[in-house]
Amino acid sequence: MRPSGRSADALRDVSFMTGFAHHAEGSCLIRMGGTEVLCTASVEGRVPGFLRGTGLGWVTAEYGMLPRATHTRGDREAARGKQSGRTQEIQRLIGRSLRAVVDRSAMGECSITLDCDVLNADGGTRCASITGAWVALSLAFRHLERNRVIAKSPMSGQVAAVSCGLVDGSAVLDLDYAEDSNAEADANFVLTEGGGIVEIQGTAEKAPFSEEQFSQLMQLAKQGTARLYELQRAALA
Numbered sequence: 001m002r003p004s005g006r007s008a009d010a011l012r013d014v015s016f017m018t019g020f021a022h023h024a025e026g027s028c029l030i031r032m033g034g035t036e037v038l039c040t041a042s043v044e045g046r047v048p049g050f051l052r053g054t055g056l057g058w059v060t061a062e063y064g065m066l067p068r069a070t071h072t073r074g075d076r077e078a079a080r081g082k083q084s085g086r087t088q089e090i091q092r093l094i095g096r097s098l099r100a101v102v103d104r105s106a107m108g109e110c111s112i113t114l115d116c117d118v119l120n121a122d123g124g125t126r127c128a129s130i131t132g133a134w135v136a137l138s139l140a141f142r143h144l145e146r147n148r149v150i151a152k153s154p155m156s157g158q159v160a161a162v163s164c165g166l167v168d169g170s171a172v173l174d175l176d177y178a179e180d181s182n183a184e185a186d187a188n189f190v191l192t193e194g195g196g197i198v199e200i201q202g203t204a205e206k207a208p209f210s211e212e213q214f215s216q217l218m219q220l221a222k223q224g225t226a227r228l229y230e231l232q233r234a235a236l237a
Contacts, residue, residue, distance in 0.1 A: 002167070003178045004033070011162070011174045011224055016135055016235035025112075026139030028235065030132030033176050034122030039132035041140035044111045057107025057154070059137065061094035063087055063129060065118040090126045091116070093199060097130045097159050097190050098137055100198045106154035112140055123177040127161035127188055131228050134159050135235050158193035160228035164217040166209055171216035173224045185209045189221035193229050 004012065012033030021027035026041035047058045064087065067073045077083050094116060114137060116129035141153040163175045165186035172179065180186055187202035202214065 002172060004176060006174075008170055008172045009220055009223060011227055012176065014228065014231050016132065016231065018135065018139060018235055024136070024140075025143040026136040026141075028132050028135045028139070029119075030128050030135070032124055032128045032131075032174070034120055035118070035124055035128050035176075036120040037125060037128045037132050038115075038117045038119060039129065039136040040115045040117075041133070041136040042113045042115065043140055043144065044113070045109075047109045047111050051109065055109065056104045057102075057109060058104065058111040059095060059098050059102050059114070060111065061091045061098065061114040061116060061129075061133065063091040063094060063116045063118075063126075065121060065125070069118045069121040090129070093126060093190070093201075094129050094133055097161065097198050098133055100196070101134070101155060101157040101159045101192055102137075103154040103156050106150065106152070108150060110144075110149070112137060121177070123175050123180040124163045124188075127163050127190075130159065130161040130190060131232065135232055138232075138236055157196075158229050158232060159190065159198060160193075160225045160232065161188060161190040162221055162224040162228065163188050164220045164224070166213060166217070171213060171220055173220040185213070185217075187214075187217055187221075189218070189225070191221060191225045193225075 015031045017029040020029040021040045024040040025043045029038050114133040118125045144150045165175045165183035167179050167183050184206045185204045190198040
């Protein structure tokens with residue numbers, strides 16, 4: 001029995017509250033169990049220097065955790081004067097994931113920054129950030145359409161992310177912190193609705209795991225993201 005009482009192939013309760021940040025062009029608060037992440041999309045009418053004159057837009061991300069998002073208070077990275085390696089790795093992952101489903105040539109030379117701020121952490125914060133950021137980005141493109149900045153949304157598909165792992169020898173979907181901290185192996189799957197793989201991050205925490213076990217995790221991830229795509233679409237509807 002999992003600590004949450006869920007079956008091995010069950011997601012935690014997932015919800016999206018769109019328009020949570022009143023001033024952002026797109027925003028949503030995503031809840032995945034006890035993990036809550038505020039995702040906002042901010043539009044700027046310029047691109048980084050390396051893209052000027054190319055006609056391409058840019059989508060990037062920043063990620064952070066509030067000091068009491070976890071069981072003990074963490075220092076604000078701004079107070080330390082630099083971001084941790086973990087923060088940099090996660091925000092680059094979020095940016096890559098969103099760019100995978102955007103036709104940047106249809107954006108014009110504008111930039112959209114996805115800010116993903118973790119309010120409460122109970123495992124899977126990077127996966128929740130990616131899944132929620134897609135909704136926020138979609139809403140930002142709708143805003144640009146309404147204001148006739150772009151003719152149509154440059155979104156080319158959906159992207160979502162979910163964690164899977166081996167706990168007590170069994171493959172399970174969507175790990176919370178209690179499972180993640182004791183898993184024999186865990187992996188984050190970033191997948192597109194069209195069947196594409198953006199990134200898979202998998203680690204054996206104890207003994208190596210087999211190809212068969214990886215296939216079980218992959219199957220769970222496909223099942224979990226299929227449900228997340230449905231929930232994303234419902235949030236936008």
